[in-house]
Amino acid sequence: MLRQTVTQIFSSSPFFADMDGQDKSFIRLKCALILNRLLDKNKSRYASNLNNGLSDLELVHNLSQVSSSTGLRPATISNIFNGDSAPSVTSLLHILDVLGSSMTQFGVAYDEASELEVVEFEKELNSKKERELVKKGKQ
Numbered sequence: 001m002l003r004q005t006v007t008q009i010f011s012s013s014p015f016f017a018d019m020d021g022q023d024k025s026f027i028r029l030k031c032a033l034i035l036n037r038l039l040d041k042n043k044s045r046y047a048s049n050l051n052n053g054l055s056d057l058e059l060v061h062n063l064s065q066v067s068s069s070t071g072l073r074p075a076t077i078s079n080i081f082n083g084d085s086a087p088s089v090t091s092l093l094h095i096l097d098v099l100g101s102s103m104t105q106f107g108v109a110y111d112e113a114s115e116l117e118v119v120e121f122e123k124e125l126n127s128k129k130e131r132e133l134v135k136k137g138k139q
Contacts, residue, residue, distance in 0.1 A: 025083075026118060031092075032083035033121040034109045038099045039066070039081070060098045069098040082125055 039061070046061040060069050063081060067074045072091055079085040080095070087095065096106055 024086075026115075028086045029083040029122050029125075030110060030113055030118045031086060032081055032125075033113055033118055034106055035081055035095060035099075036121075037109065038096070038101050038106075039063070042099060060100075066095060066098055070094040082129075083122070 042059055042061045046056065046059050049056050049059070060066055063077050064074065066072075066081075067077045070077070070091070072094070076085070076091070077095075080087045080091070092106070093103065096103060
């Protein structure tokens with residue numbers, strides 16, 4: 001079934017059958033790390049284009065555009081890019097398409113990402129979440 005999430009696919013494999021919550025969380029975070037890198041690549045290209053007087057209206061370079069281009073709710077996109085949920089295969093393919101990437105490119109980047117990079121990414125996300133909580137508390 002195409003609606004399975006990446007985590008569910010891994011979990012249904014005999015190799016990953018005893019995967020615990022920590023392993024599933026690691027997969028979600030690694031997936032989010034790669035998606036953020038792809039989005040950052042587009043952000044850099046967009047900024048470079050602007051500096052050179054070019055305008056690419058089809059270049060998706062922020063989460064709002066990912067949401068509107070895929071038809072996925074902004075909260076869903078946020079949860080995927082923050083590692084709070086794993087995308088379904090269909091959603092992942094839509095996201096990769098609007099970012100101008102492929103499943104093959106995603107897979108290569110996923111395989112090349114180290115555990116240390118995922119841990120650092122998780123620290124960055126946690127810091128960001130803490131700053132947002134403090135900001136909300138001051139309002």
